[in-house]
Amino acid sequence: MHLLTLDSIKKHFESQKAVDDISFNVDQGKIFGLLGPNGAGKTTLIRMITGIFYPDSGSIFFKGNPFNPESDARKIGYMPEERGLYKKMKIGEQALYLARLKGMSRADAMANIKKWFVKLEMESWWNKKVEDLSKGMSQKLQFVTTVLHEPELIILDEPFSGLDPVNANLIKDEIFNLAKNGATIIFSTHRMEQVEEICDKIVLVNKGKKILDGSVHQIKQDFKENIFSIGGNIIPEHLMTHIFELVKFNPGNILVKLSEETTNNDVLNYFIRQDVNIQSFNEVLPSLNEIFIRLVEDTSATTRKFEH
Secondary structure: EEEEEEEEEEEEEEOEEEEEEEEEEEOOOOOOEEEEOOOHHHHHHHHOOOOOOOOEEEEOOOOEEEEOOOHHHHHHEOOOOOOOOOOOOEEEHHHHHHHHOOOOHHHHHHHHHHHHHHHHHHHOOOEEHHHHHOOOHHHHHHHHHOOOOOEEEEEOOOOOOOOOOOHHHHHHHHHHHHOOOEEEEEEEEOOOHHHHHHOOEEEEEEEEEEEOOOOOOOHHHOOOOOOOEEEEEOOOHOOOOOEEEEEEOOOOOOOEEEHHHHHHHHHHHHHHOOOOOEEEEEEOOOHHHHHHHHHHHHHHHHHHHHHH
């Protein structure tokens, strides 16, 4: 089931097309990556999803119905990249205040605050002020205030910024738990390795347009280049063949690119005939970071071509 649907969304600011005819679906209970370089239109999209901005044209549907900021906004938790905490306010009081703004009763808010403070090792923070926290500690507090009211849709913009590896893993585990328990998460970041690890599906935008949309697994399959890593006692003399192209040679390991006509068995049989003891044979899929860079550079080059 689609929790969120964007249909032909457009948003212009003066002469700039911030979002130019973008459509995609976000499935319920999944972790969805919204990716793109700076200025791609990600923040504008998020602000329309949360009701901060209205699209110039197109439609947004929440749980199958037209998005209503008045009623649907309370079902959304949004953690912006620009943090929005009151520096002079005590942390416990601030968490309670923000939960009450989202419609929680005082009793429910207090119960959830205590639960999350224990989970993220924040029990001793109640009477501290935000200005006394490190960047990483502020990040944990911002995450808690985003999810306190148990939103159906959680939007996290660079949620790991400023976190050390231990706390980053702590937050990552909670993101998985939230999705497992039925929450839908939109995850926006520049760090592609986190996307590969966390997201089920991604959309890549650049210069206001959608340039990629699909599951992480399928996208990596779609962009693979028939490159294989082969480990074994391989020497340069073994590489005098036309059945593959050598990409990289290291003692004990090579990268080769197979032609469309060459099969895995062709390569293995070739090395067996050369008396090579093959220890590993694995297909090398491109990383999301490599795909991201390639597509963004391609769209930028195309834009420059048309501008000239």
